[in-house]
Amino acid sequence: MGTRKRPEELRSHRWYGVDDLRAFGHRSRMLQMGFSEADFRGKPVIGIINTWSELSPCHFHFRTRAEEVKRGVWQAGGFPVELPAHPVTEQYMKPTSMLYRNMLAMETEELVRSQPCDGLVLLGGCDKTPPGLVMGALSMGLPFIFVPAGPMLRGNWRGKTLGSGSDVWKYNAELRAGNITQSQWKDMETGIARSFGTCMTAGTAATMMLACEAMGLTLPGASSIPAPDANHPRMATDSGRRIVDMVWEDLTPAAMLTQGSVDNAVAATMAFGGSTNAIIHIIAMARRAGLELDLERFDTISRRVPLIANLRPNAGEALMEDFFYAGGSRAFLKRLSPHLDLAAKTVSGRTLGDDIADAEVFDEEVIRPLDRPIQAEGGLAVVKGTLAPKGAVIKTSAADPKLLTHTGPAVVFDNYADLKKRLDDPDLDVTADSVLVLRSSGPQGGPGMPEWGMMPIPQKLLKQGVRDMVRLSDARMSGTSYGTCVLHVSPESHIGGPLALVRDGDLIRLDVPNRRLDLLVEEAEMERRRAAWTPPVRRYERGWTSMYLDQVTQADEGCDLRFLEAGAPTPEPDIY
Known part of the structure; x- marks a missing residue:
């Protein structure tokens, strides 16, 4: 795919490949950890940004997936390094995980800028981690590939199939109305979340993983693989292999992403009946890439793209596991192809059209034909x-x-x-x-x-x-x-x-x-x-929240921080 980088052109060469006092220290510290110089010198150094945490059930398998990504990096002749990052846990963070999306974006950018990485693998999936990781990686500008966490298995309770979140709200209303007992409500806790992975409804996590794939940031089909499925670790290893080639090819976001890439993410979100949160996140991601996106563009695309994913919490009863069996994200995008820019590049090194060319739909009720949609406009x-x-x-x-x-x-x-x-x-x-x-x-x-x-x-x-x-x-x-x-x-x-x-x-x-x-x-x-009217009294005067309040933009602008959302990348230091 064109001219390949030479080893001395790698960013990490400035840490490991030169013969000076600083590089002596860098190499000796790698030797200190038991690596040999042949492991890391002259090879692409791949930073694996891992949002694993014991308070992140959606990402509980990432400790293992990181090792599977490393396997692929080693196989392709790269050198993997795992870098833990803020998990931005949806379930436990108060007042809201959204307060910390931009912190993850800034942390991702600075983790990579300050250390000898040539390319990145981003491990995320729970709602705010896909945009947070991608925003930081886009601002950094190095080749990267996103590994989605994948949805959990279907829920099950007393013979009923449960969808995370959606059935919580549904049955809580019935509890408050007096139609189910407190004992039944309590019993449901053991069946609504049966494995690691993200919510298996068409919620924010599923939406953002799909949007990343439609934007060209994952391997084909990656976003819909259930987290416990054996295809998932294989995808992680494939991603590790692929990022090494992306570094040699210098396939950076600037070389890959176009306005069509962004429009593809929006169209997929609309046809999926995706989360309203996606509007904020995709606007923020587009702006980090220097591409145009506003609410009017969302609505224009929504008016022409039909809703074809028959999933909860929309009209249908199917869940993400069913979506995968119906053909998954590749089949969904293939069916949507008249509304997509098929010439847009992806991390595979090919076009989106190439990536989905042979995809098939296996369940016409879960992924509807364009002439038999759930509704004529997007969700x-x-x-x-x-x-x-x-x-x-x-x-x-x-x-x-x-x-x-x-x-x-x-x-x-x-x-x-x-x-x-x-x-x-x-x-x-x-x-x-x-x-x-x-x-x-x-x-x-x-x-x-x-x-x-x-x-x-x-x-x-x-x-x-x-x-x-x-x-x-x-x-x-x-x-x-x-x-x-x-x-x-x-x-x-x-x-x-x-x-x-x-x-x-x-x-x-x-x-x-x-x-x-x-x-x-x-x-x-x-x-x-x-x-x-008088403005409310400010409650936060220190720390991250104070910085956030000083800099955050409004919802229609993506809720990014003003000093991060646009402009040239921060210059890298001249001395390493």
Whole structure:
């Protein structure tokens, strides 16, 4: 594939290949660890960025997968080095893992810049690790390949197939409504997550792994392999072998990624019925690559791309294990090929079209034909209006179609603590026609934009049989969630966006077909409220959170840090 690098052109040569005092120290320390000079000198040094942690069940197999990647690197004549990075665990981090996505991005970039790496293998999968790792690697600019964690096995409980996240919300509503017992709810804990790996619904993890593959950043088919499947370790080893060749070929992101690569990621997300979180992440990734992407581009692609993955929490009952058996990501992308840039390059060294040329669909109900989609448009939509001047998003494929055009009175919660305190109050003035409004949940208000946007249905409405209603916030929601939830309202309430000025009883109009979200309050009244509004008191004055609050952008901009999102790469030091 064209001119190959010479050993003296490797970045690591500046550490190991020259004859000076500094290189003497570098080589001697490698010898100290039991390696011989023949192991590392004149070979591509491959940094394996590993987000393994004993508090990361999605990545619990990465301790083993890292060794399998190393096997491939050794086989291809490279030298693997494992570099632990922030695991950004979705399940346990408070107030939200999103607060730390940018920390992982910065850590990835600086880990690599400061050490003798020629290429990278990124081990991630749980929601924020794919974008965090990729953002940092894109900014660093070295050849890299992403190894997705893969989804866990299907859940099982009393003969029912369970989907992580989605069935938690479903059965919790039934528990609160009094339709299942506390004992049954407790028993479900042992069956809903049966192996290591990410959520097996079409949530954020599955969406982002697929988006990375569609963008050309994984080996063909890698994103849909279940984590416990024997194909998964083989894929990890194949990735280790491939990255060595990528270094010799100098296949950097700049040499590979185009606007078509980004559009492919968006189209795949829409046809998958993917997570609303993907909008924020893919915008941030595109900007790190110096490519254009905004909410309007998402909505344009969504209007022309049909939803063809029949998975939970969308209309279907299938899970990611079923998606894999139906042909997986390669078959899905092959079916979507009329809407993709097939000339876009991938880490395989070929084009996306080449990578999926022989793929087949084996279950037409799980991966639908283009002429028999779940819905004619993609699963996500962008709305704008007086309540969201810079946009908001909604997962239409997981909403009640009757509520996609709706006008109702606001029931306002000032923050999440207020929501928890008052939501189930029998005296709460709420009906099925109300619009639940939550503020102080955006990038700054959370802080970190927590997944609070799928507000529970008030208990008294659950007992009346209500299972969906319009909910509106500047928060995010889990990709495994469902319901008519309008999210990412921008600008957020914390910085004085219109959401900050909504009062109980104000009429809110949602019109998804016409992409509108409006607060039906006279402008003169809004001006009076705006003049009386005072900014919230800042709660964080030190550490990472303080830096984050100073630099984070709004949801429509990708929630990156301003000093990281664009511009030339940080210069490498002249002296090693």
